[in-house]
Amino acid sequence: xxxxxxxxxxxxxxxxxMAAAYAALMSLLNTSELLFHPSQQWLxxxxxxxxxxxxxxxxxxxxxxxxSHRAHQEMAGVxxxxxAAAYAAxxxxxxxxxxxISARSxxxxxxxxxxxxxxxxxxxxxMEYLIDNKLVRIKETIEEDPTFIDSSPAVASRSAPNTMVxxxxxxxxxxxILTGQQSNRQIVAxxxxxxxxxxxxxxxxxxxxxxxxYFDICAWATISQKHSAPKIIYEMLSxxxxxxxxxxxxxxxxxxxxxxTGDEQLGEQLYKKLFGRRYLIVLDxxxxxxxxxxxxxxxPDHCDNGSRIMITTRVKNVAEQLTSCPLFELDLLDDxxxxxxxxxxxxxxxxxxxxxLEELGKDIAKNCKGLPLAIVAIGxxxxxxxxxxxxxxxxxxxxxSIINSEDDEKCQKILYLSYNNLPIHLKPCFLYLSVARSPYxxxxxxxxxxxxxxxxxxxxxxxxxxxxxxxxITELVDRxxxxxxxxxxxxxxxxxxxxxxxxxxxxxxxxxxxxxxVIYDENPESPSRLCLRPSIxxxxxxxxxxxxxxxxxxxxxxxxxxxxxxxxxYAGHLQLLRxxxxxxxxxxxxxxxxxxxxFFGFQGQLDGNSIPRFYSLMSLFWNLQTLLIDNSTSATxxxxxxxxxxxxxxxxxxxxxxxxxxxxxxHVMENLQxxxxxxxxxxxxxxxxxxxxxxxxxxxxxxxxPGVEWPSLRLQNLVHLQKLESLFINVCTENRPISWKYLSFxxxxxxxxxxxxxxPWEDMSIVGSxxxxxxxxxxxxxCKGQTWxxxxxxxxxxxxxxxxAIDLLHWRxxxxxxxxxxxxxxxxxxxxxxxxxxxxxxxxxxxxVFSCGDSTNGWAAEVGEEQESYGNxxxxxxxxxxxxxKPTLVTRPSMDGHNLSRxxxxxxxx
Numbered sequence: 001x002x003x004x005x006x007x008x009x010x011x012x013x014x015x016x017x018m019a020a021a022y023a024a025l026m027s028l029l030n031t032s033e034l035l036f037h038p039s040q041q042w043l044x045x046x047x048x049x050x051x052x053x054x055x056x057x058x059x060x061x062x063x064x065x066x067x068s069h070r071a072h073q074e075m076a077g078v079x080x081x082x083x084a085a086a087y088a089a090x091x092x093x094x095x096x097x098x099x100x101i102s103a104r105s106x107x108x109x110x111x112x113x114x115x116x117x118x119x120x121x122x123x124x125x126x127m128e129y130l131i132d133n134k135l136v137r138i139k140e141t142i143e144e145d146p147t148f149i150d151s152s153p154a155v156a157s158r159s160a161p162n163t164m165v166x167x168x169x170x171x172x173x174x175x176x177i178l179t180g181q182q183s184n185r186q187i188v189a190x191x192x193x194x195x196x197x198x199x200x201x202x203x204x205x206x207x208x209x210x211x212x213x214y215f216d217i218c219a220w221a222t223i224s225q226k227h228s229a230p231k232i233i234y235e236m237l238s239x240x241x242x243x244x245x246x247x248x249x250x251x252x253x254x255x256x257x258x259x260x261t262g263d264e265q266l267g268e269q270l271y272k273k274l275f276g277r278r279y280l281i282v283l284d285x286x287x288x289x290x291x292x293x294x295x296x297x298x299x300p301d302h303c304d305n306g307s308r309i310m311i312t313t314r315v316k317n318v319a320e321q322l323t324s325c326p327l328f329e330l331d332l333l334d335d336x337x338x339x340x341x342x343x344x345x346x347x348x349x350x351x352x353x354x355x356x357l358e359e360l361g362k363d364i365a366k367n368c369k370g371l372p373l374a375i376v377a378i379g380x381x382x383x384x385x386x387x388x389x390x391x392x393x394x395x396x397x398x399x400x401s402i403i404n405s406e407d408d409e410k411c412q413k414i415l416y417l418s419y420n421n422l423p424i425h426l427k428p429c430f431l432y433l434s435v436a437r438s439p440y441x442x443x444x445x446x447x448x449x450x451x452x453x454x455x456x457x458x459x460x461x462x463x464x465x466x467x468x469x470x471x472x473i474t475e476l477v478d479r480x481x482x483x484x485x486x487x488x489x490x491x492x493x494x495x496x497x498x499x500x501x502x503x504x505x506x507x508x509x510x511x512x513x514x515x516x517x518v519i520y521d522e523n524p525e526s527p528s529r530l531c532l533r534p535s536i537x538x539x540x541x542x543x544x545x546x547x548x549x550x551x552x553x554x555x556x557x558x559x560x561x562x563x564x565x566x567x568x569x570y571a572g573h574l575q576l577l578r579x580x581x582x583x584x585x586x587x588x589x590x591x592x593x594x595x596x597x598x599f600f601g602f603q604g605q606l607d608g609n610s611i612p613r614f615y616s617l618m619s620l621f622w623n624l625q626t627l628l629i630d631n632s633t634s635a636t637x638x639x640x641x642x643x644x645x646x647x648x649x650x651x652x653x654x655x656x657x658x659x660x661x662x663x664x665x666x667h668v669m670e671n672l673q674x675x676x677x678x679x680x681x682x683x684x685x686x687x688x689x690x691x692x693x694x695x696x697x698x699x700x701x702x703x704x705x706p707g708v709e710w711p712s713l714r715l716q717n718l719v720h721l722q723k724l725e726s727l728f729i730n731v732c733t734e735n736r737p738i739s740w741k742y743l744s745f746x747x748x749x750x751x752x753x754x755x756x757x758x759x760p761w762e763d764m765s766i767v768g769s770x771x772x773x774x775x776x777x778x779x780x781x782x783c784k785g786q787t788w789x790x791x792x793x794x795x796x797x798x799x800x801x802x803x804x805a806i807d808l809l810h811w812r813x814x815x816x817x818x819x820x821x822x823x824x825x826x827x828x829x830x831x832x833x834x835x836x837x838x839x840x841x842x843x844x845x846x847x848x849v850f851s852c853g854d855s856t857n858g859w860a861a862e863v864g865e866e867q868e869s870y871g872n873x874x875x876x877x878x879x880x881x882x883x884x885x886k887p888t889l890v891t892r893p894s895m896d897g898h899n900l901s902r903x904x905x906x907x908x909x910x
Contacts, residue, residue: 017509018079019513021086022427023455024087026455028089031623032050032053035097036050040097040622044113046117049124059131060130064082065425067139068423085126089120094576097622098595167330171201186323187325191313191330192329195373196330198284211280216277216279219236219239220236220282224285227287230266232291236281237269240270274299278307281309282310283309286311286318287315316329332371333375335366343365345375346379347383363396364395381421385421422481430481430506431509431510431515432454433482433503433506436498442498448469449626452625453579466650481498483499489751489774578597578599581600583603586609587614588614596622597624600628604632606635618640619645624646624649625671628651631655634655634656641662641663644660644669649669649671651674652674655677656677659687661684662686677699687717688720688721689720691721695725695726698728700731701731701733702733710742716743718746719746721746722748729753738759740760747772748772750775752767752775755782759784760785762785768795772797774797776800776801788808799820800821803826804827809833810832811833813836815838815841815844821841824838824844826850826860830853830856839865840866841867845872848879850881863877
């Protein structure tokens, strides 16, 4: 085909953006490369043709990466054609694969090979035309234009979190009221417009060391416009106590079911926990007095112990009705404070602004109109940009063109600059976060799995796709587009939030570029949802996608996923669906034709009759990557042998399951990284050699397990899992305790949790000798005996140590036994002898003590005082007593996928 010829069927669609085009190319790239996997050799596909296709995809991908920040009048039309070609190719490939899988399952062969080759050939012609004509002309025009300004971002230093300017006086005033002599319960209100810093000020108060030590209980809940009293109470209960045991209890799926159906029982639980204790409750983003009326009865009001409630709201009238105390109204920053805040976001505390940029920087700060959210966002943009006059002029010029008199609209347009300045690979990922039903508390591990399933993550040599995606999250946080809500023990990011203004921006952008559509079932409280990529092809072209007919308004009223046990699941024309999350429903079966699923998550009560039918569908999955099943009935899931035949499976997470013996073949699950919770796990050679890249493993044993004979379980073979980083072992076998001689750990371990194992303390050197161990949790008589004498020269990298509900009395150690320890947590212990010299420990920054008695509380307080005497002013000691609560044995790790034993967290966070 000659480059000057235009294909007759050149794809047409509405104007799109670089982000949608890049997402389409990345998705096509990931899907096409799957065809080269050995497990797909049986497919009737012309691989040489796919190679030619990929060569063009790489050229188009590199073009978008290099020119996505370079404005040109022809770019809009080209990006639309790139997007159309990529989606067309991918739908042709996936449809062809599914036709062959369906035919094979019926013992026949699909007859679509000829049309497939012709269709792919036409797509290749389209791409070659774009490359040889449009792309070359755009490159030449841009390179020859000396007046063109490149707005591509550069890497900058990380900005400091929770920076506030001009609020020190208010912080001190509120601090005085919160900790003042007034014994009656008081309500403190922080009032101001959206984005002015109310939540940041409240959070700085909430996290203040004096506040944390002054109040017996602290809890935070975000209310928002569409409030739900049960969810508000549930959020507070999740924070109260901070005990991992309590968080596991509160995080149980059965409790969430109650949370969805009524608040009285949860409310009574909250009231009992608060009664008689000095508490601080923060109600963030309160919009109406009705929300307060629904929950106020659960906050004890007559204990006269100095309890406080702090609210943030945009509505002054709401605050005035709730409190007789003076309101703390936040004002917009003046020009000087605006520049002070922006300068700190760009350069940090130490570095100053270059003199040649200072005046322009002050103008940019001034144009933010004193709104801290806008200042922080633009400051994050400038921190990532080149520190040059041209780069800053580009930002200043765009700001002046978009500011108008509407405050929120003005901020949205300013914030759009931060989005638009993102590297192109981050844009689809950021926009995907807008599908979260609750944007304030997004599960990062779950979203990362979905990014990978959608094909949004670009491979990085030497790193897994999940590791690359974590870098995406980190950069989005650094650019102030995400708010970090929760960080793991070892620094990994667990939960984040998106500010209202930024979420509104992303939703509008998703609709504008038609990146995907989210369809929920008819129950507004149900987390069941479908995330669909759009149909971007015109029917007259001939490539009609399978999901086309459900994207029209008439079809949206049709139930997509049912939460009723009596209603079967059906998906209509959803053969190309990739991501599906369900709750309390019948599982899909082979009749649903969902063979293309890459991410399937289920939470709630499983219908037992649908499980075998789901297993029949499992044998047809050709690209399932994540399978999450959290069954609230606690029933054991007996996985079928077909689980070993899913070559692309990366994460298998269940409440509790039995893993069948692998079949007699040489198949290796090279992509599997996460596997839990497996009961009666046998680590035979046939098992461990098939899991070469496993990183997280959770296993459990109990007396009910048939034939628990430790030698036959081959747990000494765990040492052969050479990529394993996180291991959770729970042993509930009263009559057959495990012995160290049947355990052997790989040197790669970073996190280890032992629960109810009853291993002797004198053999703990086996754990202490692990060279990379950073987190150790010993729970519920994980070790037996009353004396622990650690060995010198061990635990060389241990950063966090958790001892919970064990019979230890004499802990004979000093600072040299844990040379880099940072965080110590003691729960439900009765220690009589304590480690020495921890008050002089150079790396220790925090000790938490829960229900351990006066002697342990006194020792922790003494350590804190000694640390302060050595100048460690940031050292924190948190002591809490929970009289009515007893520790509950944990039998499975967290479903969040990180820090496996630190509480049960729901894997579906919509």
